[in-house]
Amino acid sequence: MPKFSFEKIVNHTKVSGFVYPGSEIYGGLANSWDYGPLGVALKNNIKKAWWQKFVIENQNIVGLDSSIILNPKVWEASGHVATFNDPLIDCKYCHSRFRADKLVEGHDSSIRASAMSNQELEDYIAKNIVCPKCGHNQFTNIRQFQLMFKTSIGVVEDAKSQAYLRPETAQGIFINYKNVLRTSRKKIPFGIGQIGKAFRNEITPGNFIFRTREFEQMELEFFTKPGTDLEWYEYFKKYCMDFLLNLGMKQENLKFLEYEKEELAHYSKATCDILYAFPFSNGFEELWGIAHRSDYDLTKHQEYSGEKMEYLDVDTKEKYIPYVIEPSVGVDRLLLALICDAYDEETVNENDVRIVLHLHPFVAPFKAAILPLSKQQNDLANEIYAKLVKEFEIDFDNTGSIGKRYRRQDAIGTPYCITVDFDSETDKSVTIRNRDTMEQERVKIEDLSNYLKEKIKL
Ligand code: GAP
Numbered sequence: 001m002p003k004f005s006f007e008k009i010v011n012h013t014k015v016s017g018f019v020y021p022g023s024e025i026y027g028g029l030a031n032s033w034d035y036g037p038l039g040v041a042l043k044n045n046i047k048k049a050w051w052q053k054f055v056i057e058n059q060n061i062v063g064l065d066s067s068i069i070l071n072p073k074v075w076e077a078s079g080h081v082a083t084f085n086d087p088l089i090d091c092k093y094c095h096s097r098f099r100a101d102k103l104v105e106g107h108d109s110s111i112r113a114s115a116m117s118n119q120e121l122e123d124y125i126a127k128n129i130v131c132p133k134c135g136h137n138q139f140t141n142i143r144q145f146q147l148m149f150k151t152s153i154g155v156v157e158d159a160k161s162q163a164y165l166r167p168e169t170a171q172g173i174f175i176n177y178k179n180v181l182r183t184s185r186k187k188i189p190f191g192i193g194q195i196g197k198a199f200r201n202e203i204t205p206g207n208f209i210f211r212t213r214e215f216e217q218m219e220l221e222f223f224t225k226p227g228t229d230l231e232w233y234e235y236f237k238k239y240c241m242d243f244l245l246n247l248g249m250k251q252e253n254l255k256f257l258e259y260e261k262e263e264l265a266h267y268s269k270a271t272c273d274i275l276y277a278f279p280f281s282n283g284f285e286e287l288w289g290i291a292h293r294s295d296y297d298l299t300k301h302q303e304y305s306g307e308k309m310e311y312l313d314v315d316t317k318e319k320y321i322p323y324v325i326e327p328s329v330g331v332d333r334l335l336l337a338l339i340c341d342a343y344d345e346e347t348v349n350e351n352d353v354r355i356v357l358h359l360h361p362f363v364a365p366f367k368a369a370i371l372p373l374s375k376q377q378n379d380l381a382n383e384i385y386a387k388l389v390k391e392f393e394i395d396f397d398n399t400g401s402i403g404k405r406y407r408r409q410d411a412i413g414t415p416y417c418i419t420v421d422f423d424s425e426t427d428k429s430v431t432i433r434n435r436d437t438m439e440q441e442r443v444k445i446e447d448l449s450n451y452l453k454e455k456i457k458l
Contacts, residue, residue: 041365066172077304191222216331229323357413
């Protein structure tokens with residue numbers, strides 16, 4: 001389990017410029033957050049890492065950037081209009097509102113409330129649970145609450161103009177499956193990856209950026225031949241876990257949760273989540289969902305659009321609608337997990353504790369910081385900065401003692417501090433200090449670019 005309290009970690013991200021409260025000067029907007037200079041850099045690097053590993057390094061996966069507002073029929077076909085809702089229950093006494101399933105799981109974490117009917121949830125709550133806000137046991141019946149944000153297109157607001165902000169990026173992929181197949185000359189098995197914003201009118205957002213109403217997803221839809229689907233499911237389970245471990249996340253903070261048969265959607269053969277031991281939770285919480293979606297989505301879009309979604313295997317002449325494996329992870333949630341995993345407070349000596357973020361260099365907001373030892377080294381330091389900044393994210397800091405400057409960089413996860421000192425001009429070298437080991441080595445200025453390139457590799 002992470003060693004530090006959630007409050008401490010959240011506070012660190014706020015004071016150091018990773019995340020700010022949303023709309024702060026207007027008193028804020030509940031559960032909305034803005035990413036500051038370090039946050040946007042970290043977020044971009046996480047997306048870059050995912051795109052690199054899921055799209056660029058796979059010959060049979062291509063990218064897509066579909067619209068946020070789609071034809072509303074998409075959401076009828078996908079089932080979101082009818083079923084994308086949460087069971088809502090109100091305390092009759094203090095009028096606080098809760099998600100009934102979360103209330104039950106919060107009371108007993110061994111229960112999988114997602115598998116319970118509304119009647120079962122109501123009965124369980126009536127017998128066992130008091131309102132967490134006021135302590136009374138008087139709840140309304142459960143009502144289903146639509147999670148999609150509605151908007152309208154054009155100047156007249158009527159039923160015809162109604163549209164939705166997408167609650168997932170996945171459907172934009174399914175409706176473009178034929179376009180990609182036609183234009184990319186891919187053959188099954190192949191995948192389409194997409195990164196983008198999604199919106200859900202969550203009833204119980206919270207735990208900082210863990211659950212928000214506006215967030216980003218990184219989703220892959222991988223199209224397979226029926227019969228090979230479960231092999232691909234296992235393949236992507238491992239691929240996703242390896243991705244997290246490769247980013248340096250601690251194995252003991254990650255685990256799989258495989259869904260029981262009765263918890264699976266009716267069309268799915270298997271689904272699991274990768275869970276992370278977030279410090280706000282007593283146990284583990286969902287980080288990444290990996291779902292076997294069979295041919296459900298493509299078949300539904302075929303039915304609602306009239307467009308054939310069959311794939312013709314030109315070698316065997318077989319025709320089929322492919323089965324889909326879908327790994328889907330939230331950028332913001334992964335960012336939170338990475339920070340929780342990387343945060344540490346280390347005792348350097350009796351009077352010195354340093355905060356350090358052990359982020360993988362690939363995702364760290366800055367790869368290196370240039371620190372001239374005194375003003376006399378400013379020119380050379382600036383020269384080095386100007387060269388390196390063309391290739392890497394580099395910070396420059398010439399204020400305060402060198403010890404303080406090291407600490408500042410440790411706290412924001414900069415893996416290398418490059419000190420330009422009195423000898424640098426003559427020996428054409430600098431001292432590189434490693435964030436994690438605090439060891440120092442002398443490196444030729446002309447070798448810096450290769451040095452960093454080698455170190456930040458994924
Ligand atoms: N297309 C499948 C899909 O959207 P999901 O389990 O609802 O599946 C996938 O979402 C991932 O998106 C989650 O595992 C989580 O990382 C992230 N996510 C979902 N809802 C979120 C929210 N309200 N705030 C932040 N991240 C969210």
